[in-house]
Amino acid sequence: MMKRLLSVWLMLGVGMYAESQFYDSTLASLLPKGAGPFVFGVASGDPDTGSVVLWTKLYLEKHTEAVVHWQIATDTFMKNVIQQGELATGSDDAYSVKVRVKNLLPGTTYFYRFYYLGQASPVGRTRTAPLHADSLRFAVVSCSHYEAGFFNAYRLICKEPELGAVIHLGDYIYERGAPPDPAHPKIRSHVPPREIITLQDYRTRYAQYRLDADLQEVHRLHPFIATWDDHEFANNxxxxxxxxxxxxxxxxxxxxxxxxxxxxxxxxxxxxxxxxxxxxxxxxxxxxxxxxxxxxxxxxxxxxxxxxxxxxxxxxxxxxxxxxxxxxxxxxxxxxxxxxxxxxxxxxxxxxxxxxxxxxxxxxxxxxxxxxxxxxxxxxxxxxxxxxxxxxxxxxxxxxxxxxxxxxxxxxxxxxxxxxxxxxxxxxxxxxxxxxxxxxxxxxxxxxxxxxxxxxxxxxxxxxxxxxxxxxxxxxxxxxxxxxxxxxxxxxxxxxxxxxxxxxxxxxxxxxxxxxxxxxxxxxx
Ligand SMILES: [Fe+2]
Missing domain, CATH: 3.60.21.70 (Alkaline phosphatase D (PhoD))
Incomplete structure (x- = not known):
C-alpha cells in the first residue's frame, strides 16, 4: 500500500514538475552559464504619439509570483526617470512583462529598463510616433529562419540611426523540425529539434530566437510593429x-x-x-x-x-x-x-x-x-x-x-x-x-x-x-x-x-x- 502511495505521489510530483517547465530541456544548451532573469533582453513596440509598449520576460529557475519594477527616462544613463511602476507577473504567461507607458511626448526618444530582486535589465531605447512629420524611416523585414543562417540583417538594422519602427511582416520564427535538406544547408540547429506543437515547444522556439544576440539587440534599440505570417503557426x-x-x-x-x-x-x-x-x-x-x-x-x-x-x-x-x-x-x-x-x-x-x-x-x-x-x-x-x-x-x-x-x-x-x-x-x-x-x-x-x-x-x-x-x-x-x-x-x-x-x-x-x-x-x- 505504502509503495503504491509513494509511486502515485512520485507520478504526481513528476507530473507537476514537468507541467511547470515553460521550456524544453534542450534550451539549456543555449543559455549562458548562470543566466539571470533578463537573459531574453528587453523590447518595445506599437508606438503612438503619447505611448509605447515596453516588454521583457523573466527567466526564473523557481516558479513563483514575481513583481517587476519598470522605469522610463529621457537619458541613456537613466538619470532622468520620468515615470516608473510595478507589475506583477506569473506562470500563466511564463513571466512575460508588458506595460503601455502613457503620457509621453510625441516624436521623442526614451530609454527604459526593468528591475527584479535588485537585478537590472539592459537599458532599452524606444521612440514615440511624431505628431507632425516631414520625414520618416522604417526598416522592413520578414522570414528569419534560425537554421538558415545568421541574422546579419538584424545586426545591420541595429546600426541604423533611429527608426520610426522595425516593421516585421512575419515568419519571425519557423515551426519545422530539422529534416535534412541538401538544397538548404543548415547553419544552426533549432531547439527543440522537432516540429513545434505544444505550448512548451513554441515557447522554447521563441526563447531560442530571442537568445540570438542580433535579434535581441535590434529589439533593444528600435520599437517593433509586427504581424505574423504562417510559420508562427504552421506552413501555409x-x-x-x-x-x-x-x-x-x-x-x-x-x-x-x-x-x-x-x-x-x-x-x-x-x-x-x-x-x-x-x-x-x-x-x-x-x-x-x-x-x-x-x-x-x-x-x-x-x-x-x-x-x-x-x-x-x-x-x-x-x-x-x-x-x-x-x-x-x-x-x-x-x-x-x-x-x-x-x-x-x-x-x-x-x-x-x-x-x-x-x-x-x-x-x-x-x-x-x-x-x-x-x-x-x-x-x-x-x-x-x-x-x-x-x-x-x-x-x-x-x-x-x-x-x-x-x-x-x-x-x-x-x-x-x-x-x-x-x-x-x-x-x-x-x-x-x-x-x-x-x-x-x-x-x-x-x-x-x-x-x-x-x-x-x-x-x-x-x-x-x-x-x-x-x-x-x-x-x-x-x-x-x-x-x-x-x-x-x-x-x-x-x-x-x-x-x-x-x-x-x-x-x-x-x-x-x-x-x-x-x-x-x-x-x-
Ligand atoms: Fe518565410
Whole structure:
C-alpha cells in the first residue's frame, strides 16, 4: 500500500514538475552559464504619439509570483526617470512583462529598463510616433529562419540611426523540425529539434530566437510593429488548417490558440482590454498611416490549387474576411495621411510567372489566390480617387518592386487610362535568412529565372526583382517621395555587419511610376 502511495505521489510530483517547465530541456544548451532573469533582453513596440509598449520576460529557475519594477527616462544613463511602476507577473504567461507607458511626448526618444530582486535589465531605447512629420524611416523585414543562417540583417538594422519602427511582416520564427535538406544547408540547429506543437515547444522556439544576440539587440534599440505570417503557426496556414498540420498533430484550433498565445507572450503588442490583436493601425504625423493586416489566421479560406478553378474568383475565397476588409477600405478612404502604408504578409500584385515556369504560373498562397478581395479594395480606391498607397510584403524570401495598378496585364490600358493608372507601389522584402533562389535551385538557374521574370511584356508593372540575396528594406518617406532601399548582407553563413550592396527605387507623390535611384543619387547608402 505504502509503495503504491509513494509511486502515485512520485507520478504526481513528476507530473507537476514537468507541467511547470515553460521550456524544453534542450534550451539549456543555449543559455549562458548562470543566466539571470533578463537573459531574453528587453523590447518595445506599437508606438503612438503619447505611448509605447515596453516588454521583457523573466527567466526564473523557481516558479513563483514575481513583481517587476519598470522605469522610463529621457537619458541613456537613466538619470532622468520620468515615470516608473510595478507589475506583477506569473506562470500563466511564463513571466512575460508588458506595460503601455502613457503620457509621453510625441516624436521623442526614451530609454527604459526593468528591475527584479535588485537585478537590472539592459537599458532599452524606444521612440514615440511624431505628431507632425516631414520625414520618416522604417526598416522592413520578414522570414528569419534560425537554421538558415545568421541574422546579419538584424545586426545591420541595429546600426541604423533611429527608426520610426522595425516593421516585421512575419515568419519571425519557423515551426519545422530539422529534416535534412541538401538544397538548404543548415547553419544552426533549432531547439527543440522537432516540429513545434505544444505550448512548451513554441515557447522554447521563441526563447531560442530571442537568445540570438542580433535579434535581441535590434529589439533593444528600435520599437517593433509586427504581424505574423504562417510559420508562427504552421506552413501555409489558413483559418481552418495548414499545409503543415496533420491530423495526428492534434486539433488545429488548439494549435492556433497555443501559437497565438506564445506569439503575444514574446511580442511587444498589447490591448487596453481583452485579447491583443495583430490587426491594427498606426499614424505617423500626417505623413503616413500604417495598416497592419492578418491575411493568414483570422479569416483566410483554404488555398485553391488550380489557377483556372472558377471558385477562385468567388467572394467566399477570401483572404481578409468581411470585417477586416471593411475596416481596411473604410480606413483607406477616410485617412488624411499623405502616404497610406499597408503591412501585409503575401504578394498583393497580380503576377504571372507562366512564361518562366508552368509550375509557378500563379502563387495561389498570395493575393493571386484571392482575387475577389483584391478587386474590392482596388475598385474602392479607384472609385474614390485614393492614391499614394504603398503595400509592404514579406513571405516570398525575395525582393520585388511593383507599380500598383488595377489591371497591370492589360497592356493597352495600363498607365494610359484613368481606371488603370498607377496608384502606388508594392515593395516586397527579401528574407532575413530563409532560403531563396540560389539556395533552392542554385545561383545559375536563379539568375536565369530572375532575368526571365523581368520580361516587360509578361509583367509590365514588375520593376525590380532579386531572387538570391538576403537583408532588409529601408523605407524612407517625405512629403515628396517614398523610397525603398533593399540592403543586402554579404552572407548569412557567417556573422557580418557589412552591407554588400544596396538597390533603391523611388515613387513620387502624385507621379507614382517607380524609378531607380542610382547609388550616387541616393543619400543613404
Ligand atoms: Fe518565410
Amino acid at each position: 496556414a489558413y483559418a481552418a488548417g495548414a499545409e503543415n498540420h496533420q491530423p495526428d498533430e492534434g486539433d488545429w484550433n488548439e494549435r492556433k490558440k497555443i501559437a497565438r498565445k506564445a506569439y503575444f507572450e514574446w511580442m511587444p503588442i498589447m490591448a487596453d482590454s481583452g485579447e491583443p490583436q495583430v490587426i491594427r493601425r498606426f499614424d505617423f504625423g500626417g505623413l503616413a498611416a500604417l495598416w497592419m493586416l492578418d491575411t493568414r489566421i483570422e479569416a483566410r479560406a483554404a488555398q485553391r490549387t488550380d489557377p483556372n478553378d472558377p471558385a477562385l474568383r468567388s467572394p467566399a475565397q477570401t483572404i481578409l474576411g468581411r470585417n477586416q476588409a471593411d475596416w481596411l477600405i473604410e480606413g483607406l478612404l477616410h485617412s488624411p495621411a499623405r502616404w497610406k502604408l499597408i503591412g501585409n504578409q503575401v504578394v498583393f500584385s497580380d503576377f504571372s510567372a507562366g512564361h518562366v515556369s508552368r509550375k509557378y504560373q500563379r502563387n495561389l498562397d498570395a493575393w493571386d489566390g484571392y482575387p475577389a478581395d483584391r478587386e474590392r479594395i482596388l475598385d474602392s480606391l479607384y472609385a474614390n480617387n485614393i492614391e499614394n498607397v504603398i503595400v509592404l510584403t514579406g513571405d516570398v524570401h525575395t525582393s520585388w518592386a511593383f507599380d500598383l495598378a488595377r489591371y497591370p496585364h492589360q497592356r493597352k490600358t495600363y498607365r494610359k487610362q484613368p481606371d488603370n493608372r498607377i496608384i502606388g507601389a508594392e515593395f516586397v522584402a527579401m528574407s532575413v535568412t530563409s532560403a531563396n533562389g540560389d539556395e533552392r535551385v542554385g545561383k545559375f538557374l536563379a539568375k536565369i529565372a530572375q532575368s526571365a521574370l523581368k520580361n516587360r511584356f509578361a509583367n509590365p508593372h514588375l520593376r525590380y526583382v532579386n531572387l538570391t540575396d538576403h537583408g532588409y528594406m529601408l523605407l524612407e518617406l517625405t512629403r515628396e517621395y517614398t523610397r525603398c532601399t533593399w540592403k543586402y548582407v554579404r552572407s548569412v553563413r557567417y556573422r557580418s555587419d557589412e552591407v554588400a550592396r544596396s538597390v533603391t527605387w523611388q515613387t513620387d507623390y502624385g507621379n507614382l511610376r517607380l524609378y531607380r535611384i542610382k547609388a550616387q543619387q541616393s543619400d543613404n547608402k
